[in-house]
Amino acid sequence: MKAEAEEALAAVDRAEARCREIGNILANALELAGQTVADALLAGDDATAAAGLAPGRDALTAERDTLRRAIAELQERERGLRREITTTADEAQRQIEAALSPLSEALRRSAQEAARQIVSIFADAAALADTAPSMVRVKLPTRQAVEGLAGMDRLLDYRRTVPVSSGVIDLQHAIRKAAPAVRLGPVRVQSAMP
Numbered sequence: 110m111k112a113e114a115e116e117a118l119a120a121v122d123r124a125e126a127r128c129r130e131i132g133n134i135l136a137n138a139l140e141l142a143g144q145t146v147a148d149a150l151l152a153g154d155d156a157t158a159a160a161g162l163a164p165g166r167d168a169l170t171a172e173r174d175t176l177r178r179a180i181a182e183l184q185e186r187e188r189g190l191r192r193e194i195t196t197t198a199d200e201a202q203r204q205i206e207a208a209l210s211p212l213s214e215a216l217r218r219s220a221q222e223a224a225r226q227i228v229s230i231f232a233d234a235a236a237l238a239d240t241a242p243s244m245v246r247v248k249l250p251t252r253q254a255v256e257g258l259a260g261m262d263r264l265l266d267y268r269r270t271v272p273v274s275s276g277v278i279d280l281q282h283a284i285r286k287a288a289p290a291v292r293l294g295p296v297r298v299q300s301a302m303p
Contacts, residue, residue, distance in 0.1 A: 121183045227254050230247065236297035240294075
């Protein structure tokens with residue numbers, strides 16, 4: 110279809126070129142007719158035959174009018190072909206979307222699960238950052254990741270806080286029992302979202 114549309118446009122270009130040529134001929138018809146007849150007489154043609162070689166104004170006008178109607182028809186065919194191309198492309202896109210929809214949804218669910226894991230890691234690292242400064246190396250990059258994961262048009266809805274995992278809560282209690290002399294903050298059961 111695309112090739113046919115391009116062929117129609119090329120045909121329009123050729124027809125328009127001929128229309129311009131006819132317009133030039135008609136604009137200079139008397140001069141060209143005189144030159145054509147003179148050349149024929151010099152070539153030895155008889156006067157009647159030579160006069161018959163001059164381009165006829167009515168024939169040229171009729172040819173130009175026919176070409177203009179043909180141009181209009183070719184342009185309408187080209188528009189029809191373009192509509193068909195668009196319709197076919199739109200239908201193909203719908204079929205692609207329908208075929209890929211289950212995969213898209215599965216990938217989104219996987220991405221959401223991975224995002225939830227990163228948020229959970231952030232919450233745990235944030236809860237332990239007061240206890241062990243080395244946790245900051247985990248907290249800071251996961252915090253940046255969480256900023257891109259939660260909120261409007263993101264993988265996860267925004268929440269003010271995220272629960273700390275029970276294992277980390279137990280670990281905080283164990284650290285406090287084992288090192289009562291170390292000054293530690295309260296046991297965190299939630300971490301604030303960035």
